[in-house]
Amino acid sequence: MLMLMCVCVRLQLFYSFFKSLVGKDVVVELKNDLSICGTLHSVDQYLNIKLTDISVTDPEKYPHMLSVKNCFIRGSVVRYVQLPADEVDTQLLQDAARKEAMQQKQ
C-alpha cells in the first residue's frame, strides 16, 4: 500500500499532463509494436490509458481488433504516445518538469 502511494506522489507531472489532453486524438504505440489511434478518454496514476473510437493505424495484421471501439491500455505496455504538436505547450511542460526536478532533489 505504501509503495502504491509513492507512485501517486512522485509521478503526478505526466498524470496531470495527460489529464489536460483528455478529448484529444492520440496514437499510442505499444511495446508489442501495435499502434492504436483513438480519442483519449481518461488516464490514471499508473498512466493506464482509456481510448474511445479506436482504429489500428498500421496495416491490419491485427484483425482481432475489428469489433472493439473502446479500449483500456495498461500503462506498463506503452512505448510512445504520439500527439499533434499544436496540442502541447512545450515551454510550459519544460518549466513544470524543471520545477518537479527541483522539488524531488530537496
Next chain:
Amino acid sequence: MNYVPGTASLIDDIDKKHLVLLRDGRTLIGFLRSIDQFANLVFHQTVERIHVGKKFGDIPRGIFIVRGENVVLLGEIDVEKPCDAVLQQVSIEEILEEQRLQQQTKQETEKVKLQVLKDRGLSIPKADNLDEY
C-alpha cells in the same frame, strides 16, 4: 485505477464482453467479472481466439484469472460491429494446425536472422523478456 471521477477505471466495464490481449500474444474473449488495482482480471465464459491470416478459431476455456502484468490491452467488444465480413471461422483442429505451421516458419526465419546477427557480433533482446519498471 481508483474511484476518483475522471480517471481511467474498469469499474464500468464489469459484466460486459471484452477482448484481452496478453503479453504472450494470446487473445481471450469473455465477460469481465472482477478487477483490482493491478488490472488483475476475472473472465467468465472465456474463449481463446486464435488468428492465422484471415481465419480464426475459438477454444472454450471457462473461467480465467489473468494477472495484471500480462495484460497488454483490454477492449470492449461492440456486438453491433460484425467481424465476420473479413474473417472466417474454422474448426479448432484446423486453426491449431495453421498456427503450428505459422510458428514453424516464424521460428525458422528467426533462427536465420539470429545467425546473421551473431556472425556480425550483434544481439537483440526480446521485448517480452524486458522487466517492468
